[in-house]
Amino acid sequence: MNLKKLHSINFKSIKDQIIPPKKSDKLPDGLYLIRGNNSAGKSVFIESILWGIWGGKGPRKCGIISETHDRILRQTSAKQQKNTCKVSIDFEVNNQIYNIKRSKAPNKTATVKFARVKKDTKNGKDILSDIIIDTGNVCKKLNEIFNCTADEVQKTFYVRQGEVDYLATRSASELREHFQTLFKLQDFTDELKAILDDMINSVDGKISSLEKEKLDIESQKEKLEYIKVQKTKNNEELQKYSEKMKNLLAKLEKYPEISDIKHLIQINDQKQNLKNEISIKNEKLTGEIKNKKEIEAIIAKRETSRELMLADIKNDKKLLENFPDLEDLKQISEKVGAINTLNDEITKNIERFLQKGNEIMGTTLPSDLKLLKKTISNQNRNLKSELKKLNADLESKNKEKLNISKEISKFNALKSELEKNITLLSEKSECPTCLTPIEHENHKDQILDRIEKKITKYIKEETELKDKDEGIEKEIKDLRGNIEQIDIEQDSIDKLLNDLENILRFNVEITEKEKKLKNLFTKLNVETIEDLLKTHDVSDLDELISNINRTKERLHQNEANFEIIKNEIADFHTKLGKINEQSKIIAKEIDDLNRKIEKIKEVIENIYKKMGIIDLDDFLGNFNSATLENLKDKIAEFQIEKKSTQENIDRLKLTINQLDSEIKEIQEKIKSLYNIKKEIKEKQKESNHLNAIKKQYLDKFISQEVIQNKLFKSVKNEVSSYLRQFSDDQYDLKEVSPAGWDKKGIEFVLHDYVDGIDKTTDYLSGGDKAVFGLALRIGLSNLMARIKPFKASEIKPINFNMLILDEPLSNMDERRRENVIKHLNKDKNFSQIFLITHTPELDDAHFNHRILVTKTSKEGSQYSLIPRLSTAD
Incomplete structure (x- = not known):
């Protein structure tokens, strides 16, 4: 495994650190010396790597760093506020880059995201694939990639502070148990079992x-x-x-043969069926003949009714020819009614109009409409003339009133000016006109007297004008009252004229209708409506119209019934023809059926001959059967x-x-x-x-063949190499042998070339134990990658080829520390070695990568990566 990039946020004392800081940089291979003051965060750096990869301890977890009470979360204040902790790691195994991100919020379960990193062929950017987020599945994937567990890493590749001499001070039985666990000997034993x-x-x-x-x-x-x-x-x-x-x-x-019996039954059934069919058809033919007679009687009755109905139709048509046109009668009735209605309406309107006009005009109006219109029109013209004159007088009075208002305003202005002059004369003794100082009081009094007289004159004239204005105002008020009265009378007369025009329009409408009515009488060769009613012997037009309508309806009904009877007669003739045709068909079918019966009789005679039947009853008696069906059932x-x-x-x-x-x-x-x-x-x-084999020989075989003959030899060779290097050739691992009364323990024997004697670990000094313990841990770690119990066994190399050493040099002197550093630098069995130490070593700037650790309360632990200057020869 090669660690490429580490990014820790709020992990213990770390606030936010990326190593190496540049995005494009990756951590190189080689030895890293991690230095810093106590509590600066050196061990925290290692713990963030182990937690980031393996996670925490617990069910369905596979790590070695405790998450209890959120102890991995950074505390940011005296109130113990904690932030979410995050660690992201890029690492390489067998030329494949992986990324793992772990996160833990306060009082929450940690989460994980594991992915394989590959390059995008188009833009060269990193792409995450095969993503796993389930904690248990991530553990399985890590075990598969590294081919080891976190517990095995802790016991080999990770040497914690104070544990460098752990193996050098263990008892023989503890060492045996450690070896069995480390090299999975029990797993191998269990596999064989x-x-x-x-x-x-x-x-x-x-x-x-x-x-x-x-x-x-x-x-x-x-x-x-x-x-x-x-x-x-x-x-x-x-x-x-x-x-x-x-x-x-x-x-x-x-x-x-049952087939002959069946055939005979079938033929007899056919014969009986034909007889039944003939009987049915005879009944049907009788029915058809009966139907024919009934239809012929109905046709005779229908033809008699048709003749009577035809005579009634001719009489009604003759009556309708003598009647006037129904539409003309309707128009006459409509127009006579309309004229009567209009006359009644005119009479009522004239009465109302005269009553209303007499009230408005204050006189008795003539009942003649033309004279009435002339009288009202003359009164209307007189009112309009008087109204025009009153409006002219009103306009004149308004102008006169306006002039008086202007004069009063003028007097008020003059009076105000004179009053100002009096004030000026009293205060300053100056002439208000020329502003010349007045030296004598008499002169002043004279001027004041003149002014007061003018004021008195103006007041008198103003009073006269106001009195005149009041008189004009009264005249204007009277004129307006007269105008309003005339407007009312004018409006009433206009309404009378409008009503009169409406009455006159009724007369015009009556004249038009009487003219049309006369034309209709001329068309009917009568002069009056009375002549028309007398001609047709009716009392009124409604009776005449009713007679015409009844005659038309009767004619229409008779014509419709005539068509119905006509169609019925035709339908009955059609049915009669069908009955005759059907009767012929039935008669023919009966003849055909009789011919078939004759043929069947011939077939039956032939079957009787074949079966030797002379008399059917005698034949059935031979077999004690009453019928052919009984015989058939017996045979069946x-x-x-x-x-x-x-x-x-x-x-x-x-x-x-x-x-x-x-x-x-x-x-x-x-x-x-x-x-x-x-x-x-x-x-x-x-x-x-x-x-x-399983119960008696397997354990002996594992102990003798696997452990003593193979494993002890491999451990001796591997550890001796590191021990000689670290002790500057003072010590060599001479023997690894069974120990204890049952020979199931492990004992180490070292040869001291300085003293020239063999020593067990009990006789080693503290520094010697530290050197041997470090050699043993590193040797075992290296051996785990290639050990196998037998030649034919499969090698399953551990891919966690990183060594983590937390202050393993504290019990060594300076010369041995230099040896350890020098040989760790040369060791190619581990891709990366992280060594926490307080001791400065020689030439580390040229041979070693350095990580300097500092810490402040604000920024937390900070890590400065200083790569080595050159590669050691």
């Missing part, structure tokens, strides 16, 4: 199947005897049915019994054949019983052998 269990189950299943087959065959011996007995019974029953069939065939030979019963007997014979033969087959099959199985018993014994031996 599962294979053996499958083999044992397969063999035991075969044994069970064979035992069942053996028991089945042994039970078949009893069944064989039962089948033989059943076969004997079936043979006896078959013999009985065969005898019965023989007797039935003998009986059937004495009886005639014999045939049904024959068919049933044959079916039983066939059934019994089939059953006997099946029993023969079962007998043969059981006898063959009995012959194979010896071979089955022999195979059961062989399979039992095989099962016992497999159970012995």
Whole structure:
């Protein structure tokens, strides 16, 4: 695995950090030294990587970082307010880039989004595909990609602070348990046991199947005897049915063929059906003859009614020829009514008009309409002339009043000016006209006297004008009253003239209608309406119109009835023709049916000859049957019994054949019983052998072959290499061997080249234990990627080839720290190594990447990436 990009937001002490900060940059391979003060956030950087990839602990989770009480969320104030934590990581495994984003809000379950990253072939941008958001499925995918779990990473690739000498200080049994877990030896053991269990189950299943087959065959011996007995019974029953069939065939030979009986029944039925049909048709022919006589009687009655109706139609037409035109009579009636109505209306209107006119005019008006119109028109002209004169006087008085108003206004202005002069003279003693100072009081009094006299004069003239104005105002008021009165009279006279015009229009309308009425009388050769009524012997026009309408209606009804009767007679003649035609057809059909009966009689005679029948009753008596149907049923019963007997014979033969087959099959199985018993014994031996391997030899084989002969040797070789490098060739791992009374533990023996002696881990100093513990952890991590129990076993390399070391150098002296750093730089077994340390090392600017960690209360932990200057030789 290669970490390419890390973006952490609100994770513990981190506020918002991207490493590397540039979007296009990726974290390179190599050793990273992470430095900073205590509590600056060095371990937080590592924890954000582990949480971002693996997530938190818990059900359906697969991580190693605790999320309890939201402890991974950054606290932003004294009130312990927490923000949503987010971590996004880009990493590469086997040349494939992946992205994983995890997020956790306060008091909420963390969420995850995992995706594969690929390049868009068109624009080169990153595209996310194969997205997974379910936490459990993401865990499975990570285990599949890395081929290891987070717990295995924690025990190998991640060395936490204070745990560098963890393995160097474990007991023999603890080391054995650690190795079994680390290299999945128990999984391998379980896998072998599962294979053996499958083999044992397969063999035991075969044994069970064979035992069942053996028991089945042994039970078949009893069944064989039962089948033989059943076969004997079936043979006896078959013999009985065969005898019965023989007797039935003998009986059937004495009886005639059922087909001949059926044919004879069918011919007799046809003969009877024809007789029945002839009877029906005779009844139908009788009915048709009866219908014919009834229709002929109806036609005679209808023709008599038609002649009487024709005479009535001729009389009504003659009457209508002598009557005047109905439309002319309607017009005469309409116009006479209209003239009478108009005359009544004129009389009423003239009465109302004269009464109203007498009230308006104040005199008795003439009743003659022309003279009346002339009188009212003259009065109307007089009122208009008087109104014109009054309007002229009113206009003159208004002008005079306006002039008086102007004079009064003029006097008021003069009086106001004089009063101002008095004021000026009193205050300043100056002449109001020339503004010359007045030296003598007498002169002043003279001027004042003159002014006051003028004022008095103006007041008098103004009073006279006001009196005159009041008189004119009264005259104007009287004129307006007279004008209003004349306007009222004028309006009333105009209305009288309008009403009179309406009355005169009625006279014109009456004249027009009388003229049209006269034309109608001329058309009818009469002079008055009385002449018209006398001619037709009626009292009024309504009676004459009623007589005409009744005659027309009677004529119309008679004509309609005449057509109906005419059509009915035609229809009855048509029906009569159809009856005659149908009678001919029926008579012909009866003749045809009689001919068919004769032919059938000939066929029956031929059948009798064929069957030797002289007399049918004697023939039926021979078979104790009353009718041909009885005889047919007897023969049919014999045939049904024959068919049933044959079916039983066939059934019994089939059953006997099946029993023969079962007998043969059981006898063959009995012959194979010896071979089955022999195979059961062989399979039992095989099962016992497999159970012995599983229970007695498997654990010894795993301990001796896998752990001691293979794993211990591989661990010794791998760890020795790192131990020599880290200890500057002072120590070598000499032996890895079983320990404890049961030899199931693990013990390490180191050779000290300085002291020249062998040492167990109990005799190592603190610094030596730290060096050995670090070598052991790194060696085991490297070994996990390529170890396999047997040569034929599949290698399943762990793809998490990143090493994380949290302050592993604290117990080492400066020389050993330098050795560790130098050899970690050269180690190509890990793509990236993240080492947290407080100790400055030589040449790290040229050999190591550095991540410097600082922290402020406002911005939180901040990380500055300083790539190395060159590659070490």
